[in-house]
Amino acid sequence: xxxxxxxxxxxxxxxxxxxxxxxxxxxxxxxxxxxxxxxxxxxxxxxxxxxxxxxxxxxxxxxxxxxxxxxxxxxxxxxxxxxxxxxxxxxxxxxxxxxxxxxxxxxxxxxxxxxxxxxxxxxxxxxxxxxxxxxxxxxxxxxxxxxxxxxxxxxxxxxxxxxxxxxxxxxxxxxxxxxxxxxxxxxxxxxxx
Amino acid sequence: xxxxxxxxxxxxxxxxxxxxxxxxxxxxxxxxxxxxxxxxxxxxxxxxxxxxxxxxxxxxxxxxxxxxxxxxxxxxxxxxxxxxxxxxxxxxxxxxxxxxxxxxxxxxxxxxxxxxxxxxxxxxxxxxxxxxxxxxxxxxxxxxxxxxxxxxxxxxxxxxxxxxxxxxxxxxxxxxxxxxxxxxxxxxxxxxxxxxxxxxxxxxxxxxxxxxxxxxxxxxxxxxxxxxxxxxxxxxxxxxxxxxxxxxxxxxxxxxxxxxxxxxxxxxxxxxxxxxxxxxxxxxxxxxxxxxxxxxxxxxxxxxxxxxxxxxxxxxxxxxxxxxxxxxxxxxxxxxxxxxxxxxxxxxxxxxxxxxxxxxxxxxxxxxxxxxxxxxxxxxxxxxxxxxxxxxxxxxxxxxxxxxxxxxxxxxxxxxxxxxxxxxxxxxxxxxxxxxxxxxxxxxxxxxxxxxxxxxxxxxxxx
Numbered sequence: 001x002x003x004x005x006x007x008x009x010x011x012x013x014x015x016x017x018x019x020x021x022x023x024x025x026x027x028x029x030x031x032x033x034x035x036x037x038x039x040x041x042x043x044x045x046x047x048x049x050x051x052x053x054x055x056x057x058x059x060x061x062x063x064x065x066x067x068x069x070x071x072x073x074x075x076x077x078x079x080x081x082x083x084x085x086x087x088x089x090x091x092x093x094x095x096x097x098x099x100x101x102x103x104x105x106x107x108x109x110x111x112x113x114x115x116x117x118x119x120x121x122x123x124x125x126x127x128x129x130x131x132x133x134x135x136x137x138x139x140x141x142x143x144x145x146x147x148x149x150x151x152x153x154x155x156x157x158x159x160x161x162x163x164x165x166x167x168x169x170x171x172x173x174x175x176x177x178x179x180x181x182x183x184x185x186x187x188x189x190x191x192x193x
Numbered sequence: 194x195x196x197x198x199x200x201x202x203x204x205x206x207x208x209x210x211x212x213x214x215x216x217x218x219x220x221x222x223x224x225x226x227x228x229x230x231x232x233x234x235x236x237x238x239x240x241x242x243x244x245x246x247x248x249x250x251x252x253x254x255x256x257x258x259x260x261x262x263x264x265x266x267x268x269x270x271x272x273x274x275x276x277x278x279x280x281x282x283x284x285x286x287x288x289x290x291x292x293x294x295x296x297x298x299x300x301x302x303x304x305x306x307x308x309x310x311x312x313x314x315x316x317x318x319x320x321x322x323x324x325x326x327x328x329x330x331x332x333x334x335x336x337x338x339x340x341x342x343x344x345x346x347x348x349x350x351x352x353x354x355x356x357x358x359x360x361x362x363x364x365x366x367x368x369x370x371x372x373x374x375x376x377x378x379x380x381x382x383x384x385x386x387x388x389x390x391x392x393x394x395x396x397x398x399x400x401x402x403x404x405x406x407x408x409x410x411x412x413x414x415x416x417x418x419x420x421x422x423x424x425x426x427x428x429x430x431x432x433x434x435x436x437x438x439x440x441x442x443x444x445x446x447x448x449x450x451x452x453x454x455x456x457x458x459x460x461x462x463x464x465x466x467x468x469x470x471x472x473x474x475x476x477x478x479x480x481x482x483x484x485x486x487x488x489x490x491x492x493x494x495x496x497x498x499x500x501x502x503x504x505x506x507x508x509x510x511x512x513x514x515x516x517x518x519x520x521x522x523x524x525x526x527x528x529x530x531x532x533x534x535x536x537x538x539x540x541x542x543x544x545x546x547x548x549x550x551x552x553x554x555x556x557x558x559x560x561x562x563x564x565x566x567x568x569x570x571x572x573x574x575x576x577x578x579x580x581x582x583x584x585x586x587x588x589x590x591x592x593x594x595x596x597x598x599x600x601x602x603x604x605x606x607x608x609x610x611x612x613x614x615x616x617x618x619x620x621x622x623x624x625x626x627x628x629x630x631x632x633x634x635x636x637x638x639x640x641x642x643x644x645x646x647x648x649x650x651x652x653x654x655x656x
């Protein structure tokens with residue numbers, strides 16, 4: 001629905017990457033770092049985000065509270081961007097979207113688990129420290145189960161006051177269906193009850 | 194992993210925002226086949242391509258991998274526009290076989306092939322493809338030919354024309370070569386790295402290895418020239434392009450991730466996979482890649498490569514390992530691990546319940562079967578059902594204390610069948626400890642009068 005009302009701006013990485021890789025552009029493309037030899041920075045991408053979310057100045061009621069969804073930041077590490085550059089990008093976007101435009105940001109990062117991906121760990125830790133809400137999905141510790149696909153941990157954080165209050169946390173388990181996900185409390189799967 | 198969006202949409206009217214680059218589609222995956230659940234209203238656009246069928250699960254167009262057993266495990270086949278990554282086995286014996294099955298399936302169905310290799314000339318690879326097994330209709334026609342033209346006995350198995358069958362997957366005889374006429378009748382493009390790399394090619398330096406850049410440009414050229422992505426106004430292609438890349442990531446491609454742990458160009462392979470997947474998503478093609486992941490020193494790269502591929506299948510052969518002498522595996526040649534299946538256009542993927550799959554290669558058939566613990570089968574009749582037993586796995590295929598243990602036990606107990614499982618290390622049989630009835634799942638009487646009468650769960654033995 002947001003797409004129909006013109007409220008959705010979608011940058012599709014796969015399509016844009018083919019475009020920028022095979023054809024040279026004069027003005028910097030948001031995914032310009034794909035053409036660069038060394039670890040580039042994400043400034044063109046940030047410029048694209050800022051342009052897209054700039055409020056329209058033609059007198060109509062501007063869009064309020066934009067939401068920036070990034071899927072997914074770990075992929076940028078695979079494409080040669082350093083973890084620090086990604087954190088810089090997140091910082092710039094946060095300053096623009098959250099503070100200036102009073103919006104929200106949602107980013108997705110993969111946890112490498114035991115794969116010992118140091119860059120990914122740097123990114124994950126850096127983001128965890130500056131996030132207000134962390135949603136962590138993981139598989140069950142006992143392995144594969146047909147009825148419970150995994151569990152979701154929700155952690156509320158207050159980055160500004162690190163020691164003021166205890167962070168609230170909740171855990172749910174879920175089962176994925178074709179187009180939706182059903183959540184239930186631990187041990188309360190419909191298959192067991 | 195899921196990301197939950199906190200929506201703060203404003204109530205303002207739709208502004209006319211000009212975005213720098215945006216696509217009108219929500220997903221990069223366009224539905225190419227008809228929805229199987231829908232009625233016959235409207236002619237399906239691309240159903241006329243030979244060798245494809247729509248998926249019953251999500252409507253994607255599928256092609257066969259050349260192995261009907263693998264097709265079944267992947268949810269019907271390989272979706273058009275996706276990458277199938279085969280993690281090679283240690284001595285690279287069985288992964289070329291899967292590679293050749295894929296290409297042979299393309300020839301049988303009349304698809305265009307693109308074969309890329311740094312080690313072998315693609316023409317030689319095509320000569321070594323396995324011969325398809327004839328089904329009865331074709332055999333009958335051949336018998337008539339033999340009668341009429343009196344061809345000698347030795348030519349009976351040769352085909353006189355292309356196999357025109359409407360089946361989705363075919364079986365191949367690994368001991369015979371594909372007939373020469375079929376190769377000559379097919380359309381294929383070869384990319385042999387030593388030939389291509391000698392010519393000079395002016396390209397901006399980016400962190401991709403030279404070989405990868407050339408291969409990407411070659412693939413993109415073929416896709417555009419032959420119209421597989423629909424952007425060429427002259428050429429309207431209604432065929433599938435099957436791309437096969439052999440030993441990607443090996444040192445022969447100029448990449449050093451298999452040689453050292455901290456390499457200079459550690460992003461070369463991952464960037465290649467990303468751009469390749471971008472090319473595939475917008476064209477009628479399917480790609481198989483074999484990669485020697487057991488040689489990659491940096492484990493993080495393997496995880497990234499897995500995330501960047503759609504379907505990942507790992508092969509582990511028993512040659513040279515201690516499993517070769519394990520009586521459990523005496524019929525099989527190796528294990529096959531389905532590591533990842535993509536979620537296309539829906540949230541759930543077609544995961545099967547069985548996780549321990551082994552393959553065996555007979556001359557005509559490459560079969561994949563679930564490996565059962567032999568102890569279980571033998572002693573099912575020794576320990577009568579309905580009793581409680583001490584459960585311990587002995588000499589099983591998995592390591593001690595692994596996750597597979599607990600899931601196997603839990604899933605086993607959850608079954609509604611009556612027999613109980615093993616295994617007691619003591620010599621004499623145990624005395625019966627329970628009442629003989631194992632309560633499988635809580636029934637309606639659980640909440641009969643507002644109080645819990647029995648605890649739910651698998652091992653709740655009623656008093």
